[in-house]
Amino acid sequence: MRRTVPVRLGDRSYEVVVGPGVRNSLAEVVRRLGAERAVVVSARPDEWVPDTGVETLLLPARDGEQGKTLATVEALCGEFVRFGLTRSDVVVSCGGGTTTDVVGLAAALYHRGVDVIHLPTSLLAQVDASVGGKTAVNLREGKNLVGAFWQPRAVLCDTDYLSTLPAREMLSGLGEIARCHFIGAGDLRGLPLTEQIAASVTLKAGIVEVDERDAGKRHLLNYGHTLGHALELATGFALRHGEAVAVGTVFAGRLAHALGRVDRSRADEHLAVVRHYGLPTALPAEVDPELLVRQMHRDKKAVSGLGFVLDGPEGAQLVTDVPQEVVFRVLAGMPRAPMDSLVGAATPDAVLT
Numbered sequence: 001m002r003r004t005v006p007v008r009l010g011d012r013s014y015e016v017v018v019g020p021g022v023r024n025s026l027a028e029v030v031r032r033l034g035a036e037r038a039v040v041v042s043a044r045p046d047e048w049v050p051d052t053g054v055e056t057l058l059l060p061a062r063d064g065e066q067g068k069t070l071a072t073v074e075a076l077c078g079e080f081v082r083f084g085l086t087r088s089d090v091v092v093s094c095g096g097g098t099t100t101d102v103v104g105l106a107a108a109l110y111h112r113g114v115d116v117i118h119l120p121t122s123l124l125a126q127v128d129a130s131v132g133g134k135t136a137v138n139l140r141e142g143k144n145l146v147g148a149f150w151q152p153r154a155v156l157c158d159t160d161y162l163s164t165l166p167a168r169e170m171l172s173g174l175g176e177i178a179r180c181h182f183i184g185a186g187d188l189r190g191l192p193l194t195e196q197i198a199a200s201v202t203l204k205a206g207i208v209e210v211d212e213r214d215a216g217k218r219h220l221l222n223y224g225h226t227l228g229h230a231l232e233l234a235t236g237f238a239l240r241h242g243e244a245v246a247v248g249t250v251f252a253g254r255l256a257h258a259l260g261r262v263d264r265s266r267a268d269e270h271l272a273v274v275r276h277y278g279l280p281t282a283l284p285a286e287v288d289p290e291l292l293v294r295q296m297h298r299d300k301k302a303v304s305g306l307g308f309v310l311d312g313p314e315g316a317q318l319v320t321d322v323p324q325e326v327v328f329r330v331l332a333g334m335p336r337a338p339m340d341s342l343v344g345a346a347t348p349d350a351v352l353t
């Protein structure tokens with residue numbers, strides 16, 4: 001089964017192809033672009049890298065936040081020069097979201113922009129990081145502080161890559177899929193994984209098409225993320241991003257109910273969806289709510305007061321100025337569990353098909 005999702009951005013439109021073995025379309029995509037050479041930056045073993053059909057430099061890479069730096073961008077661009085890569089050639093990334101982000105930024109900057117094709121290999125990169133054209137690297141001062149908008153020319157989400165993905169990384173990607181339930185994707189539970197990925201990408205594509213530069217509607221993608229980001233920081237990243245977003249999604253349902261935006265059953269649906277995916281639903285017992293609220297005040301959605309994307313009568317919306325007392329009350333009402341029992345215990349109902 002293969003699904004093709006268009007991202008419609010005028011002359012920068014492209015397709016995201018999802019399914020087993022789709023990486024083998026790479027040569028065809030490169031041919032259509034008219035590139036004569038390619039640099040493939042890959043964090044996966046060489047045998048996972050498909051043929052490009054043109055003269056190719058294969059550069060090994062490692063996933064991880066440590067390598068998402070301007071130094072890596074500079075090193076990559078140096079390799080591009082020495083290989084003789086021109087603006088009419090192509091760069092290919094093959095790896096997790098950290099690799100698609102850093103390679104995407106190198107492609108955006110090299111010769112003021114060279115075509116890039118992403119082959120995302122983690123579930124999170126397939127449903128989120130590789131689609132939509134945001135690229136970035138980290139500074140010592142914080143994550144994703146330097147970047148560019150640079151749309152890929154194609155994204156090939158080969159689900160065969162996921163066969164080697166560690167279970168926690170799988171869960172992390174499922175966390176991003178779970179939150180799609182509440183921002184317009186509908187109920188994806190029970191669908192084959194390819195369909196769930198394609199539906200999540202379709203949702204993101206639709207949002208990016210109307211708000212490519214993150215000036216409004218793209219906020220919706222941050223569903224569950226205000227608390228999610230705070231939890232990642234408060235646990236020293238012991239929770240993977242999507243796991244933290246999952247707890248943030250349960251919280252968002254409860255907060256929306258506390259603010260009278262949704263009824264009890266809709267709040268409970270948040271718990272049911274997150275639980276279905278085998279994701280954590282409780283706050284880590286070790287985490288201090290005061291610290292979480294402090295972190296959330298730093299979140300960029302907080303203009304004044306606390307900002308959350310919340311469900312409501314007209315669907316999900318950014319809600320600013322949520323009173324701190326309500327946030328504390330809802331946090332206090334959240335179930336709590338020791339960190340160790342939160343992660344790695346449950347098995348998703350939704351595992352690979």
Ligand SMILES: NC(=O)c1ccc[n+]([C@@H]2O[C@H](COP(=O)([O-])OP(=O)(O)OC[C@H]3O[C@@H](n4cnc5c(N)ncnc54)[C@H](O)[C@@H]3O)[C@@H](O)[C@H]2O)c1
Nearest residue numbers: 063064096097098121122124125128129134161164165169
């Ligand atoms: N640009 C965007 O719009 C956007 C959106 C969401 C996230 N991101 C970024 O994406 C990054 C997170 O992505 P991620 O979760 O993929 O992180 P990651 O790249 O660190 O990969 C997670 C882990 O999975 C491993 N891995 C990946 N694919 C594998 C495979 N097929 N087999 C075995 N192991 C594999 C990696 O080596 C790594 O250990 C963050 O840096 C985040 O900022 C960007």
Ligand SMILES: [Zn+2]
Nearest residue numbers: 176225241245
């Ligand atoms: Zn996310």
